[in-house]
Amino acid sequence: MEELIVLENVSKDYDGNIVIKEVNLNIIKGQTLGIVGANGTGKSTLMRIIAGLSKVSDGKRLLKSENIRISYVPEHFPKLNFTPVEYLHHMGLFKGLSISDIDEQIQTLFDIFDMQLMKNTMIKYLSKGSMQKVAVIQSLLSQPDILLLDEPLSGQDINSQERFVEMIQKYKTNGVSIVLACHENYLIEKLADRVIVLHDKTAHPNKDYLTKVIHFKSDDLIIRNILDRLEGVIRSDVKDDHICVYVKPQNSNELLKKLLERDCYIISVNSVVKYSD
Amino acid sequence: MIKRLLFYNFRFYSRSHKFIVPLMIYLAMFAILYSTKPLEVMNTYGTTAMFIFIIAVVITYSFMEIEDPVQQQLSILSLRNDNKYYFCKVLFIWIIISLMSVIIVLYPMIFGFFNRSVTLSDFFAALLGNIVLGLLGVCVSVLFNSRLFQSRRFATIALITVILFSVIQKAIIIKYPSVRWGLYILPPVSFVVDKMSNFEDVAGISVLFLAFASSLVYSSILLALYIKLMKVKMF
Numbered sequence: 001m002e003e004l005i006v007l008e009n010v011s012k013d014y015d016g017n018i019v020i021k022e023v024n025l026n027i028i029k030g031q032t033l034g035i036v037g038a039n040g041t042g043k044s045t046l047m048r049i050i051a052g053l054s055k056v057s058d059g060k061r062l063l064k065s066e067n068i069r070i071s072y073v074p075e076h077f078p079k080l081n082f083t084p085v086e087y088l089h090h091m092g093l094f095k096g097l098s099i100s101d102i103d104e105q106i107q108t109l110f111d112i113f114d115m116q117l118m119k120n121t122m123i124k125y126l127s128k129g130s131m132q133k134v135a136v137i138q139s140l141l142s143q144p145d146i147l148l149l150d151e152p153l154s155g156q157d158i159n160s161q162e163r164f165v166e167m168i169q170k171y172k173t174n175g176v177s178i179v180l181a182c183h184e185n186y187l188i189e190k191l192a193d194r195v196i197v198l199h200d201k202t203a204h205p206n207k208d209y210l211t212k213v214i215h216f217k218s219d220d221l222i223i224r225n226i227l228d229r230l231e232g233v234i235r236s237d238v239k240d241d242h243i244c245v246y247v248k249p250q251n252s253n254e255l256l257k258k259l260l261e262r263d264c265y266i267i268s269v270n271s272v273v274k275y276s277d
Numbered sequence: 278m279i280k281r282l283l284f285y286n287f288r289f290y291s292r293s294h295k296f297i298v299p300l301m302i303y304l305a306m307f308a309i310l311y312s313t314k315p316l317e318v319m320n321t322y323g324t325t326a327m328f329i330f331i332i333a334v335v336i337t338y339s340f341m342e343i344e345d346p347v348q349q350q351l352s353i354l355s356l357r358n359d360n361k362y363y364f365c366k367v368l369f370i371w372i373i374i375s376l377m378s379v380i381i382v383l384y385p386m387i388f389g390f391f392n393r394s395v396t397l398s399d400f401f402a403a404l405l406g407n408i409v410l411g412l413l414g415v416c417v418s419v420l421f422n423s424r425l426f427q428s429r430r431f432a433t434i435a436l437i438t439v440i441l442f443s444v445i446q447k448a449i450i451i452k453y454p455s456v457r458w459g460l461y462i463l464p465p466v467s468f469v470v471d472k473m474s475n476f477e478d479v480a481g482i483s484v485l486f487l488a489f490a491s492s493l494v495y496s497s498i499l500l501a502l503y504i505k506l507m508k509v510k511m512f
Contacts, residue, residue, distance in 0.1 A: 048512060053350045055511045072354050078345035081292035090288075093281045094355035138351065 002029040003064045004146060004177055005050060010059035012045055019045045021201040022059070027146055027177050032168075034192030035181040041198040043181040044075050047150045050179060068146060071139035075150040075181075077131045079124035084115060084134045087123060091138045102141065109137045112163045129155030140167060146177045153184055165190055185271040189249070212252035212271055214245050218264040230255060242267075278356070282365035283372070285352075290369070295339040303332055303377060311385055315392035322403035323474030325381045326410045327444060330466050333374045333414025334440055338433075340370055341422040350512055363504045367415055374411035382407055398479050406473045406485075409492045410466060416499035417443075417464050425506055439463065447471055464499075465491050 005027040012019045020042040027033065027050065035043050048054035049061060051070050080087060085106065092102035110116050113133045118126060123134055132155050139147060147168075153161050161184075168178060168191055180191060188195060196203045211234060218224070219241045227236045227243070232251025237244045247255050252269070259266065290296060306328050310321070344352070356362050382403045386395050395403075417439060426432035442449070442460065446467035450457040465488070472488035475481070 048350070051350070051354060053353070053512045055509070067357075069357070070354055072351060074347045074350065076347060078348050080345070080348065082288065086288070090281070090285045091351065091355050094278075094285075094352060138355075 001031075003027065004029055004068055006060075006062040006064060007049065007056075008060040008062065010049060010056045010061065012042070012049060012054065013057045018201055020049075020198070020203075023203045025196060025203055027179060029145075029177055030172070030175040031193045032172055032178040032180060032191050034188040034195040035179065035198060035203075036185075036188060036195060037181075037198030042201065043198055044150050046198065046203075047072070047148050047179065047181055050146075051148055065145075069142075069144040070146045070148060071142075071144035072148040073132075073135045073139045073150060073152045075154065077123075077135040079131070080122075082123055083120045084110075084123060084126075084137070085119045087134065088138055088141065092141045095142045097142055105141050106137070109140060112167065113137060113160050114157075127155065129157060129160075132156055133160060136164060140171075143171065143174060143176060146179065147171060149178065149180045149182070151182050152180070153182065153187060161187075212247050212249050212269060214247060214252065214256065214259070214269050215267040216243055216245075216259055216264045217241050217267060218243060218259070218262065220262050220264065223259065223262045223264065230258070278358075278361060279365055279368070282356075282361065283369050286366060286369040289343050290340060290373075293343045295343055296336070299332060299336045299339065302335060306332070307381065307384075310381075311388075311390055314390045316385065316390050318391045318393060318395055318399050319403070319476045320474050321385065321391070322382065322399075322406060323470045325378075325403075326406045326473055327466060327470050329374060329378050329381065329407045330410040330414040331440065331444075332377065333370070333411045334418040334436065336373065337370050337415045337418035338421065338436065341366070341419060346424070346512055359508050360504055363507050364500070367419060367500055367503070370415045371412050374415060375408050378404065378407035378411055396478075398482065399476075402473065402476050402482070402485055405489055406469060409489045409496075410469055412496045413464050413466065413469075413492050413499075416496040416503065419503045420499060420506070424510055424512075443467065465495055468492075 003026045007023055007025050010023045011021045023046065025033070035046060037043055045054060049056055051072050052061065052063075053072075082090070088106050089099075089102055092105065093099075097105070106119075110119055113136070115130070115133055115137070118130055123131060126134070132152065136149075136152055139149075149168075153164060156164070165187065172178060172191070178191065180188065182188065196205060198204075224238060224243070227233060227245060230247075230251075232248035232255065234246040234248065236246070245255070249271070256266065256269070310325065310328070353359055353362050382400070385391060386400070418436065421432040421436040423429060423432070426435070443464040443466040446460050446463055446465075448467075450460055469488045469492050472485050476485050
């Protein structure tokens with residue numbers, strides 16, 4: 001496994017406020033690392049540190065390879081006084097692409113992300129989702145060694161999300177290392193080879209990082225009695241005929257199937273980050 | 278790549294409308310400077326050089342805040358060359374200032390505002406002086422950006438103080454000679470303006486060039502310091 005970047009005991013504080021503390025992680029060539037954690041746990045800071053854009057307060061960021069090309073999709077793309085076409089031309093030229101390559105890439109990516117109608121509208125007038133698409137497109141103009149995605153799908157429509165996943169899978173196949181910080185659990189489940197959880201200002205390795213919570217309604221006594229003994233069930237909370245069951249992600253489909261077979265009424269299925277040593 | 282960066286900065290700046298206020302100040306100062314005639318040649322150019330220095334400070338101060346920090350991060354990652362990125366910001370503003378310098382130097386010559394004819398050495402001394410002090414203004418002002426100074430108020434006050442003392446440096450030294458060594462640390466605006474205003478013919482060119490050289494060295498040190506600090510501070 002070829003390491004590209006290694007973070008050793010990295011800490012970061014802003015004016016004494018610790019954002020992340022003693023984080024150790026490595027970016028491995030061709031591997032997708034998912035970073036999960038609640039809002040404000042330092043995911044974006046960690047992304048900037050990996051990118052070399054933010055100075056570490058303590059610890060080391062080691063580059064294991066020369067001339068690593070990094071592309072980055074920030075969580076909050078700025079409202080710019082450029083049209084997407086103008087902006088992407090500038091970014092493409094900065095990346096060293098030729099005008100014809102940029103034009104070709106822009107056309108392809110605009111088609112994929114349904115941006116043709118907006119290509120000449122000032123970015124500052126675009127919706128949040130469309131601005132995020134511009135951010136994603138600029139990161140995909142050329143193939144990097146490391147692709148950093150900070151909430152890449154925020155505000156995007158379902159079609160674009162699916163196409164985005166397809167694009168990223170293609171990049172994965174081409175050996176691009178991807179670091180993905182997002183709230184969309186399905187994206188992590190679909191793309192990540194490895195997951196770390198940012199919790200209590202530090203990174204924890206993946207251990208049941210996502211627990212499924214199935215909320216259903218049933219007065220079936222049999223299901224109530226056997227629920228805690230079913231495979232993967234961590235615990236269940238029963239209140240009248242409402243039941244919340246916490247189950248390991250790999251067992252959630254099987255459990256859902258059983259519940260539906262017993263005519264249970266499924267109210268919701270959610271994921272929560274629940275780390276335990 | 279430098280050409281591409283300059284065009285990018287130009288687009289950013291021209292669409293930001295941040296140029297309107299400095300442009301109005303420039304035009305107002307222009308009108309005040311050339312409202313009467315006849316004018317002393319090198320005295321006038323000494324004044325325009327000081328004025329160009331101040332305009333350079335104002336333009337740079339606003340220009341440095343145009344590009345959103347997130348966009349700065351994306352530009353730097355795409356370029357993979359921080360030095361070039363920061364250098365081109367300075368170069369872009371210096372080009373604008375140099376154009377302003379050319380106009381402010383040529384205008385009174387073309388429209389006959391002077392009490393005598395302008396020699397070639399006058400012209401080059403005036404043009405160089407304006408451009409050199411323009412660069413000095415840019416290099417002083419870039420250091421007072423919001424990434425290096427979290428408090429905009431403090432940055433503004435500190436910048437105004439530096440500018441004020443640089444402009445009146447000579448007057449203070451004449452009145453209080455004991456503090457002269459402390460004031461030599463300031464940008465040599467007063468020194469250059471003084472040498473420009475007293476420039477009479479080719480015989481005095483070495484003193485003038487020494488003044489320009491000191492300003493260029495000072496600017497280079499500030500430019501290197503700016504790039505270094507931006508790279509160390511990061512985001």
